[in-house]
Amino acid sequence: MTTDTTVDPASSLQPAAYTDKTGAFKRKPSQFRDWISSEPNAKFPPELNRYHLYVSYTCPWAHRTLITRALKGLTGVISVSIVHWLLDDKGWKFTNSEESVSFALKNKDSLGTEDHLYGYDRLRQLYFKAEPEYAGRFTVPVLWDKKLQTIVNNESSEIIRMLSNEFNAFIPKQFAEINIYPVSLQPRINELNELIYENINNGVYKSGFAIQQDPYDEAVTTLFEHLDKVEEIFKQNHNKGEHFLIGGQLTEADIRLYVTIVRFDLVYHQHFKCNLKMIRYDYPHIDQWLRYLYWKVPGFEETTELELIKTSYTTSHTQINPYGITPKGPLPLILPYDSSL
């Protein structure tokens, strides 16, 4: 596999594109924040086949939306285009070429598809169609309105709420009944989401994208302190016979944590220098939860391309890994589910 080592650091997802003066990673807020809503006169009402998702199978934030779309039975309601799995110096691109890769895939489309709506070459063209003066980053996921031809929202945490709540009229009852943000659990979900986002979801990026020792040290220490806390929560849940993070049922907090944990041993442990511990050896309760979601809960395994995830990080971040060598391990990439543990 070849990599371009002459990438402009400010133009793609390289550490230097995101760090502040102290060398610490700072994520910029998403800029499109509209809502699909069934309120009267809403600009974006829920409609069958009106909305389209632009995603990547490699990106944890986009992965949240793919899981929610599958879990809620929305594959026939919300269409998708998939950006090519390698991020280059101009950002995400689309491709319709037949590509052969050396690693195993569940679904060939996860390598990337054409832009099914406009035939664009680059995701940035879509952002400029929505907002000609757009000056932010060109990130996935994007929730697109085919009718008004604009971006509804590009913030994954908000997109998954819309997917989970607003399309129940168009899906069979067994999917409509799945509620990943139930009112009674919302305070605890919000509390854990915040803690997990800041210290774990974004914590791995703060560790991996730091370009000074001090911010790296701080981020990696905080990350593992919070993994220890989450392990303790799962330990207590396990003692109560519960499989999930909150309230004995699957919630969006599980989805949001999963996308980071499933990448942890594969990618973050070595590529982002999060190597104080590994999930499979050091966090038995987190690992058991991970394996349960992956092997037993619809929507998780089918949207998780383990080999693709690993290879895309190691070959896209040329500042971190200039030669694009992908480590072989850990093997297996995920352990089987064992209900006796």
Ligand SMILES: N[C@@H](CCC(=O)N[C@@H](CS)C(=O)NCC(=O)O)C(=O)O
């Ligand atoms: N806050 C956004 C973050 C999305 C994000 O950072 N996506 C990354 C991929 S993992 C991206 O598209 N980066 C391209 C870039 O920054 O150039 C969300 O959660 O939706």
